Amino acid sequence: MRNIKMTIEYDGGRYLGWQRLSDSDKTIQGKIENVLSAMTGDKIEIIGSGRTDAGAHANGQVANFKTIATMEFPAMLDHLNRYLPRDIIVKKLEEVPERFHARYNANGKKYSYYVWNNPVPSVFERNFSYDYPGELDIAKMNEACNKLVGKHDFIGFSSLKKSKKSTVRTIDEIKIQKEGDLLHFTFTGEGFLYKMIRIIMGTIIEIGLGMTEPEAIDAIFKSGIRSDAGMTVPSQGLFLDEVYYD
């Protein structure tokens, strides 16, 4: 049995997210599984490194699947990209050991979030960023980011209910770069809770605007209450850039 690792790029704008639902045609996983199943003649299930939200994008999502198909990689890649919709591309295929599992073996991820910080929107960026024209204090936002980096219980920055599963995560780095009118936020860490990056972004933006101070971060860690944090920013600015494996 071959175990095949895929690196996948998608514009998530038209989809209900990564994870297959009963209506497989509206998810990235569903689209890829359908093409793989038709290609191999077997019902293929793929294991993604994790879900991405409805409307969110990826430059480097990773998934794996097992197959007895003997097709070689160049032909398989051609076939996939010919039959996948234009907004999903498999960038790379690699043979991996049978025990490789795209979710269990992932030991880190990098995400980007883009804010278009100009009162006039951009035709080319508007589907891939959050239009936020307000004046943002980058120094204050960096201060907030420094407080977020490290090992913390991020329950207040997630839409999860209290549960037995740990909500402690470690963020290794948050970077803010100004690229013309785009503000590019990069998050690197071992893993992120459901909606965590979008809620962190909403909180950082409120701090950048001066609505609250960077110290608000400490208070949210302390209370663990979702409503103490900022809004959930739209998914269209979010990209899964990379998944790390040993």
Next chain:
Amino acid sequence: MRNIKMTIEYDGGRYLGWQRLSDSDKTIQGKIENVLSAMTGDKIEIIGSGRTDAGAHANGQVANFKTIATMEFPAMLDHLNRYLPRDIIVKKLEEVPERFHARYNANGKKYSYYVWNNPVPSVFERNFSYDYPGELDIAKMNEACNKLVGKHDFIGFSSLKKSKKSTVRTIDEIKIQKEGDLLHFTFTGEGFLYKMIRIIMGTIIEIGLGMTEPEAIDAIFKSGIRSDAGMTVPSQGLFLDEVYYD
């Protein structure tokens, strides 16, 4: 009478080009005129700096129109961008002297053409570049560009028939930059003939591939025959970046 200069950005993918046709809904000019006419209550005609091809894009198309409307610019800009489709944006409005004419007064233009030079396409670039995976010799292409710069009769690089109108143009600069997997070609000059950049690009690509030598450029200038030049590359890689005025 006010004379108003607009700077316009558009994703031309869904349109039949800049210039209004009877079916105004499929042209950029038509879309903008419809919104301006509804806004002012008068039938507004806009004058573009020049046409752009069906499927080509713009970061900085310029147009002007005359109106007796007294609406102020921030309100006008908001109104336009609220009612224009998501793939057309007016970036700037400026009051200009009554004699200003976006076409007659333009004394230079800058265009970009993008080639995606990787066998695996990109979801995010594929609508804004020409997917061309072949290996391209940049030094050879630069040699060809050096021959194209200057004042020449570009009839062989256009789809125009011989006519009394001059087909002599001056190209000030052609630059090739490698931006990751994208090759970014920039053309600056006083003006360009119909399809001239797309035919030049097709010719440069054939030279980059080694199908012909840079000297082919001299031969095309000499013969003036369209079929001696290369293919017309697709419009989706073409951007009108800037229009220059005194």
